Amino acid sequence: MSGPIETARDEGRRSLTEAEAKKLLDDAGVEVPAFREVDTEDEAVVAAESIGYPVVAKVASPEVQHKSEWGDGAGVALGLDSAEAVREAAAKILDRAAEAAIEASVLVEAAADVDAGTEVIVGGVRKRSFGPTVLVGLGGVFTEVLEDVSHRLAPVDRDEARAAIDELAGAQLLAGYRGHPAADLDALAGVVVTVGDLLEAHDGVAEIDVNPVLATEDGAVALDALVLLTEDA
Amino acid sequence: MNLRRLFDPDSIAVIGASATEGKLGYEAMKNVADFAGPLHPVNPNAEGAVFGHAFVDRVGDIEDTVDLALIAVPAPAVPDVIAECGEAGVGGAIVYAGGFAEVDERGEQLQERLAEAANAHDVAVLGPNISGYFMPHQGIYTSFASNPDVVQPGNVAVVAQSGGIAHSLAFQGVNDDWGFSGIVPLGNRAVIDFPPVIEYFDSDPRTDAILLHVEGTADARAMLETCRDVETPVAALPVGEHDVDEFAASHTGALTGDFDLYEAGFRQYGTPVLRSTTGLLDAGHALANAPIPDGTNVGVVTGQAGPGIVIADRLQGHGATLPALAEETQETISAVLPGITYAENPVDTGRPMPEFPDLVEAVARDDAIDAVLVYMVYEEAAGFPPSGIAGLPTELGTPIVFATDGPEAFVEDSLDAMEDGGVPSYLTPERGADALAALLEYGRLNRDGGGE
Numbered sequence: 001m002s003g004p005i006e007t008a009r010d011e012g013r014r015s016l017t018e019a020e021a022k023k024l025l026d027d028a029g030v031e032v033p034a035f036r037e038v039d040t041e042d043e044a045v046v047a048a049e050s051i052g053y054p055v056v057a058k059v060a061s062p063e064v065q066h067k068s069e070w071g072d073g074a075g076v077a078l079g080l081d082s083a084e085a086v087r088e089a090a091a092k093i094l095d096r097a098a099e100a101a102i103e104a105s106v107l108v109e110a111a112a113d114v115d116a117g118t119e120v121i122v123g124g125v126r127k128r129s130f131g132p133t134v135l136v137g138l139g140g141v142f143t144e145v146l147e148d149v150s151h152r153l154a155p156v157d158r159d160e161a162r163a164a165i166d167e168l169a170g171a172q173l174l175a176g177y178r179g180h181p182a183a184d185l186d187a188l189a190g191v192v193v194t195v196g197d198l199l200e201a202h203d204g205v206a207e208i209d210v211n212p213v214l215a216t217e218d219g220a221v222a223l224d225a226l227v228l229l230t231e232d233a
Numbered sequence: 234m235n236l237r238r239l240f241d242p243d244s245i246a247v248i249g250a251s252a253t254e255g256k257l258g259y260e261a262m263k264n265v266a267d268f269a270g271p272l273h274p275v276n277p278n279a280e281g282a283v284f285g286h287a288f289v290d291r292v293g294d295i296e297d298t299v300d301l302a303l304i305a306v307p308a309p310a311v312p313d314v315i316a317e318c319g320e321a322g323v324g325g326a327i328v329y330a331g332g333f334a335e336v337d338e339r340g341e342q343l344q345e346r347l348a349e350a351a352n353a354h355d356v357a358v359l360g361p362n363i364s365g366y367f368m369p370h371q372g373i374y375t376s377f378a379s380n381p382d383v384v385q386p387g388n389v390a391v392v393a394q395s396g397g398i399a400h401s402l403a404f405q406g407v408n409d410d411w412g413f414s415g416i417v418p419l420g421n422r423a424v425i426d427f428p429p430v431i432e433y434f435d436s437d438p439r440t441d442a443i444l445l446h447v448e449g450t451a452d453a454r455a456m457l458e459t460c461r462d463v464e465t466p467v468a469a470l471p472v473g474e475h476d477v478d479e480f481a482a483s484h485t486g487a488l489t490g491d492f493d494l495y496e497a498g499f500r501q502y503g504t505p506v507l508r509s510t511t512g513l514l515d516a517g518h519a520l521a522n523a524p525i526p527d528g529t530n531v532g533v534v535t536g537q538a539g540p541g542i543v544i545a546d547r548l549q550g551h552g553a554t555l556p557a558l559a560e561e562t563q564e565t566i567s568a569v570l571p572g573i574t575y576a577e578n579p580v581d582t583g584r585p586m587p588e589f590p591d592l593v594e595a596v597a598r599d600d601a602i603d604a605v606l607v608y609m610v611y612e613e614a615a616g617f618p619p620s621g622i623a624g625l626p627t628e629l630g631t632p633i634v635f636a637t638d639g640p641e642a643f644v645e646d647s648l649d650a651m652e653d654g655g656v657p658s659y660l661t662p663e664r665g666a667d668a669l670a671a672l673l674e675y676g677r678l679n680r681d682g683g684g685e
Contacts, residue, residue: 123485129453130494135485149488151497153454160501207483226483 005204005229013062014229019107021225025210028194031187031221035109044090045083047108054081054111057089061097061104065226071096079111112223117216118174118183119223124154124195124208126230132199136161136192138170139212146170154196161189161196174215183215191220206230234425236433239325239357240415241371242300243270246292246323248314249305250274252283257329258305259283264365264375271297293321300324303365303375308332311361312346319354326351327375328361334421335362344423351424363420364396367403369413370439376400387412389517390434392427393446394419398470401510402444410645411518414440426450428459435463442521444513445469445504449491453498461502466520466675468505470513471495505674515664516671519657523632526676528603530556531669532596533579536586536609536616540662541579544606544636547663551670552677555579556601565595590621597631603676604632606669608662611639618647623654632672634658636665 004020016024022032036047037060048055058067059075067075074096077089090106097104119139126132130153137149150164165171165185176182195208209226245265251258262274266284274283277290289295292302292314302323306314308330318326333344344361351358359366365375367384374381384403389411393399396418403416414437417430427450434440443465450456460467474492499506507513531553535541545555555578558566566580569588580592589609597605611617617637626633635651635658637644648658659665 121484123483123488125483125486125489127453127489127491127494129449129451129491130457130498131454133489133494135489137488143484143488147488149493151489151493152501153457153494153498156501164497207486209483209485211484228483 005202005227008062008229009204011062014231015062015065016227016229017060017062018058018067018225019060021208021227022222024198024227025194025222025225028198030191030194030210031219032225033110033112033221033223035107037105037107038090039105041087041090041094044086044106044108048080048083048086051108051110054079055086056080056109056111057086057093058107058109059093059097059104060107061102063102064104071100112214112221114214114223117214119212120174120188120215120220121149121209121211122188122191122195122213123210124199126199126206132196134161134164134192134196134199136164136168136188138168138173142170152192152196155200156193156196158186158189158193161192162186164192165189181217184217184219185215187220188213188215191222204229234355234357234429236325236357236425236429238300239327239359240366240368240417240433242325242373244272244297244299245270245301245303245373246273246275246295246299247303247305248275248292248318250276250279250283250288251305252279252281260377261303261305261329261365261375262286264377264381265303265373268373273299291321292318292323295321298322302326304328304330306330308340308343308361312343312350315347315350315356315358316354319350319356323356325357325359327359327363327365328420328423329363329365331362333361333423344421348423356424357429358424359417360420361423363418364400366418367399367413367416369415376403378403383407384416385410385412386414386439388414388439388441388521389514390414390437390440390443391416391446391517392419392430392434392443393417394422394448394450395446396420398446398510402446402514405511405514409514409518410649411514422450426452427456431456431459431463431467435465440465442517443467444517446510446513447471447495448473453491453495457495457498457502457504460499460504466525467503468507468513468516468520468671468675469495469499470507470510471499500674500678503675503679505671505678507671511664512667512671515659515668519632519634519668519672520675522652522655522657523634523672524626524630525679526603526632526673527680529553529673529677530601530603531673532558532599532602532605534582534589534593534596534605534607535579536582536589536612538581538583540608540610540636540638541581543662544608544666545579547666548606548670551667551673553670553673558596559599559601562595562599566592569595586616589616589619590625593619593622593633594625594629597625597629597633602631604634604669604673606634606636606665607656608636608665611637611644618644618651620647620650620654623651623656626655632669634665634669634672636660636662638662
């Protein structure tokens with residue numbers, strides 16, 4: 001069976017594109033926004049019409065991992081609500097890629113209402129001494145400054161994943177506070193379980209970052225994903 | 234690899250033994266001079282006898298089977314000595330010398346040769362780079378510390394990556410009057426790593442709790458899975474919290490340090506994690522001597538309000554709950570002591586109280602209570618020691634931990650009596666509360682459903 005991991009490996013890459021990573025998650029049962037990868041401005045507009053506005057356009061290239069910092073901000077265009085806006089954003093991405101002489105396409109994706117939920121990081125890393133491990137934490141400042149994350153050895157079942165979420169110092173932010181609805185913690189736990197299972201199933205995967213996962217009252221959606229491969233196939 | 238001959242030998246040889254005081258080979262001999270079984274000093278350059286035992290030239294010259302070899306030769310000679318021991322049918326060896334993987338690449342190669350020789354001949358080698366173990370039940374102390382034989386037999390085993398920590402725990406135990414079934418430092422772990430030693434103590438009927446000190450091992454998962462699979466309660470002190478992984482490429486990688494994984498992995502697999510050597514030893518003492526509680530509801534019975542509040546705060550900080558006592562329990566308390574200071578939870582007697590143990594029993598019998606913490610300062614007029622609580626844990630199946638404060642010399646006999654009655658006892662409110670918290674955590678992590 002040839003999947004995105006084998007394809008990337010065959011091309012000598014050490015990471016999957018966002019589209020490949022999301023396909024991997026989608027196939028494993030994690031909810032992702034509707035998306036299409038396209039090569040021209042016209043195709044971008046067609047994709048946006050089919051997905052429905054608003055959409056997001058992102059640079060899609062194995063050579064770009066930090067999309068929002070790429071091309072003076074051209075790498076990620078949020079809240080595009082018309083054909084013109086999509087065409088313009090896609091053109092900018094393709095122009096910058098041509099200038100930088102890299103192969104790139106455009107990822108057109110349904111825009112998520114990030115105010116409707118809480119951003120969470122779910123990740124997994126294969127460690128030499130521990131094997132596959134998973135992590136869950138609240139996004140942004142909670143992760144980066146406070147390091148409010150919890151860890152488990154993979155595989156984990158849903159109860160263990162729930163326990164990992166519940167022991168976060170900021171768990172209350174997910175459980176509902178001051179009128180904010182509680183997030184669907186079972187769905188979020190499902191993402192943790194799946195990330196662990198993916199590491200278990202694919203020896204060639206070194207690290208998975210699903211960052212952020214948008215945890216809402218209706219589910220948990222992977223808004224961005226990075227998959228790094230091991231050095232030796 | 235079977236460790237019985239290494240840890241419970243019937244005969245010992247000291248390789249590189251010496252009659253010259255101050256030499257390693259003399260000290261190693263001195264440590265086991267009182268060993269009850271056959272003891273053979275081995276040294277081709279020595280003649281006569283040391284501590285009444287005649288020198289032999291080679292380990293192969295010894296007629297009976299040697300179970301354990303203490304190897305007191307310099308590092309470069311060790312691999313060949315191990316091979317020689319293997320050919321002579323020696324079962325286990327302790328290698329004292331440093332100068333292996335802990336120093337440089339040449340040392341690393343030497344250590345590989347050591348391991349190859351050991352594995353080829355099935356010799357269970359402890360070390361290298363260690364000071365030796367304590368096996369108090371067998372009267373074997375292969376440590377170079379002063380007066381190692383003050384370490385008493387008991388039911389707690391220690392497996393420490395560092396020899397220094399092994400000794401710290403050994404002597405803390407001496408000062409608390411607690412014994413050990415074994416104290417084993419692992420050193421460089423060329424051959425024997427954590428799993429087989431944990432399994433050995435799990436199958437040892439004299440061991441009721443196993444304590445681990447972990448700096449880091451090449452196969453952490455195997456160690457953690459061993460902790461999950463054994464029956465005997467295990468508690469752990471992982472160290473290195475502030476070491477960071479600099480090579481991470483993703484957020485997840487950068488946020489996942491080894492310490493985080495040891496801490497999370499131990500708990501995930503049913504092993505409470507402690508943050509100090511004293512906390513580790515206190516936890517082990519509770520795990521080895523008290524029944525495992527069915528829940529985290531604690532009844533606190535205290536002779537003095539202040540320490541009772543400190544205990545209540547601390548227990549709740551550890552995730553315990555202090556539920557209201559059943560009406561029936563409160564009635565019993567009121568009947569024993571009308572007008573008691575505070576008949577809820579904590580139960581604070583607050584005055585001389587010969588009936589103190591009756592209160593503890595009433596609380597321990599309450600269906601809402603999974604464990605009891607009893608505190609009382611050293612005040613004989615107030616009923617110290619509350620000897621009547623000894624024996625209750627066995628009778629009721631409910632763990633009771635006792636904490637007190639008083640001059641050690643005056644309270645230690647009372648504490649011993651408590652402990653003989655199945656009540657782990659501690660000085661200071663905090664140590665008592667933390668030890669009970671470890672017991673509660675062990676119960677919580679190992680109940681059906683597992684995990685946190």
